Amino acid sequence: MKTMPQHIAKPLIRYVEARSITSLRRFWLACDMTGLLLAALVLPLSHAAEPAAHEVAPAHSTKKALSTSTPAEAASAPDNKELAVDIKAALRDKLIDRKKLTLIIQDKPEVKPATSKSATSHALSAKAPAVESHDAPATENMAPATVHAAVPVAVARRPAAHAVTVNPKASREYIQAKAAALTGHETPGNGAAEPAGGNTHGDGPHWAYEGENGPQNWGKLKPEFNVCAIGKRQSPINIEESITLKGPAEPLQFNYAASSGTVVNNGHTIQVDLYGDNTLTVRGSVYKLVQFHFHTPSEEQVNYRNYAMVAHLVHKNNEGQLAVVAVLLDPGEANPLINKVWTYMPLDLNDRVRMPGGIIDMNELLPKDQRYYQFMGSLTTPPCTEGVLWMVLKTPTQISREQLRLFQQLFPNNARPVQPIHGRPVRDAQ
Secondary structure, eight states, X not given: OOOOOHHHHHHHHHHHHHSOHHHHHHHHHHHHHHHHHHHHXXXXXXXXXXXXXXXXXXXXXXXXXXXXXXXXXXXXXXXXXXXXXXXXXXXXXXXXXXXOOOOOOOOOOOOOOOXXXXXXXXXXXXXXXXXXXXXXXXXXXXXXXXXXXXHHHHHHXXXXXXXXXXXXXXXXXXXXXXXXXXXXXXXXXXXXXXXXXXXXXXXXXXXXXXXXXXXXXXXXXXXXXXXXXXXXXXXXXXXXXXXXXXXXXXXXXXXXXXXXXXXXXXXXXXXXXXEXXXXXXXXXXXXXXXXXXXXXXXXXXXXXXXXXXXEEEEEEOTTSOEEEEEEEEEESSOOHHHHXXXXXXXXXXXXXXXXOTTOBOGGGTSOSOOOEEEXXXXXXXXXXXXXXXXXXXXXOEEEOHHHHHHHHHHOSXXXXXXXXXXXXXXXXXX
């Protein structure tokens, strides 16, 4: 309750006593208007302050504010209405002679809009985790809407995954390298250095049978091909019977059985990768048949003569050493094994065709007379690794001209020229 200050009340009392009832009624109207004006101002301010406190103030302070402001809010409305009635009653009952007028104003202090540092810091702390780190956990003061809003921000800031770029040329060369490895182009047991990733050809110039990357330049294409140029035991060779070592020699023990395989076009020849137990025993060692492939014309010469084709049967023992049997092919009757291979011949580079199980019988390719020439040589394709045991069967096997023409349409010339003997002995098994 507030009492009107004396410097206002005394002049008011003198004014009331000096004036008539009519003048007093005029004063009442002014007081009535003043009271209504005060009520109109106080009520909106009190209501405006309350929602601001609800919206901004923390939860523990909001409850206390509500409990303290409720009685004042309940009393303000009837008091504003009864203020004028009380003054009228005082005038009507002639209570003015008491010479004292007391005005009662019920109000509560104005609540400032909540822009406190604590509320601001809560709001900033709620937003901070979403910006700084997508791994930070949500705090207790963080509103649920803020937590959900932080998720897309975190996802958007995640770095994109790096795409793996595949070089089609490198992939093709890798397949060619694997095929070349099966032909004996790369065998760790023979001292050939295996490049990283198993890619024999790598990213440099690829060898060929003609042009600037032909046999005359194989040794210059890559450092690991250097043996092709400087080796002293290179293949193929020309076998001149007049200087061979004639005499007895052990027979070749072929142990070939029905098996299956996959026909491959590796870009240099048609090759058959074998599955099965096919072995050759020679010089006290057992070699397993890994694959066979073809060249036209024959790479080996006998008395300076090339044959129409040659089949190279590549064997490998447990020590990684290679033994190659060369079967010379000349036009004549169709060969049943060649016919089976040509039936499943792939038509494109690195194309692979699986043959039915048990269809391959390597004995169909071998001549009945299995006497041979024997010497130490190398692979006939890069990297030209030396230390390969060669047996060239003296008697050729016949193939039809149609079979020969079919292969030559794909590979007109895939033979390396003969290499110097450099005084190597060549055994002529009798």
